[in-house]
Amino acid sequence: xxxxxxxxxxxxxxxxxxxxxxxxxxxxxxTLAAMHLNYGQLTEKxxxxxxxxxxxxxxxxxxxxxxxxxxxxxxxxxxxxDSVKIxxxxxxxxxVPNTYVPFRNGNILAIATSxxxxxxxxxxxxxxVQQDSSGYPDCRKKFFEEFEKAINTGTKPETQIKxxxxxxxxxxxxxxxxxxxxxxxxxxxxxxxxxxxxxCGTCDSCALRLRGFRQxxxxxxxxxxxxxxxx
Numbered sequence: 001x002x003x004x005x006x007x008x009x010x011x012x013x014x015x016x017x018x019x020x021x022x023x024x025x026x027x028x029x030x031t032l033a034a035m036h037l038n039y040g041q042l043t044e045k046x047x048x049x050x051x052x053x054x055x056x057x058x059x060x061x062x063x064x065x066x067x068x069x070x071x072x073x074x075x076x077x078x079x080x081x082d083s084v085k086i087x088x089x090x091x092x093x094x095x096v097p098n099t100y101v102p103f104r105n106g107n108i109l110a111i112a113t114s115x116x117x118x119x120x121x122x123x124x125x126x127x128x129v130q131q132d133s134s135g136y137p138d139c140r141k142k143f144f145e146e147f148e149k150a151i152n153t154g155t156k157p158e159t160q161i162k163x164x165x166x167x168x169x170x171x172x173x174x175x176x177x178x179x180x181x182x183x184x185x186x187x188x189x190x191x192x193x194x195x196x197x198x199x200c201g202t203c204d205s206c207a208l209r210l211r212g213f214r215q216x217x218x219x220x221x222x223x224x225x226x227x228x229x230x231x
Contacts, residue, residue, distance in 0.1 A: 006122070007033065014036070014054060019179070019189050022058055032060045033115070035063070037068050039071040040069050043195065051063075066111055086098070122162065124161060130169065141168055176212045176215075186221055199225070200224070201224035201228060206224065210228070
């Protein structure tokens with residue numbers, strides 16, 4: 001496959017962060033390819049639906065859903081291990097929460113790199129957020145800088161792949177405001193760690209999302225079982 005300077009793989013979970021990345025990549029003139037991972041998470045089917053809805057919205061023709069169920073065998077996370085209960089949100093917590101999936105972004109980037117090399121992509125867009133990432137160690141700038149070096153050491157000489165993290169310095173409020181400005185379809189996205197029908201409103205992901213909308217003075221278009229006032 002010929003190398004294409006303006007073709008990218010967007011790692012698209014179906015959440016509002018990765019969906020904004022899709023919108024940014026499209027705005028910046030990239031030909032879009034979308035990759036989604038089913039890794040045994042509690043809301044796997046709902047996230048897959050959000051992925052497909054967003055792909056349809058942006059008319060993405062080249063897409064792939066990758067099954068990485070080995071995460072459930074490894075365990076160690078409330079998202080993939082039935083023996084680990086997902087904690088209620090504590091946005092002041094300074095300890096990595098039990099929703100951290102060990103080295104998930106490393107695995108995601110490795111798979112995305114393989115696909116990008118096959119289809120001739122020049123970039124991988126990933127919606128990592130350093131500020132509001134619940135303290136996940138694989139959401140830091142340094143991690144992505146080092147991983148990009150590994151990619152370009154371990155691929156063919158003619159392969160040139162950049163990791164692009166356009167919202168790495170954003171808060172959730174920034175993500176909400178930029179999504180509105182750029183026209184990213186927030187109503188199609190899914191963030192809840194627990195539920196697949198109505199968002200719980202009390203897990204870390206729901207809390208960060210709700211706080212972002214509240215800070216921006218907007219109403220989240222999806223429905224929740226509870227809408228606490230997170231500060």
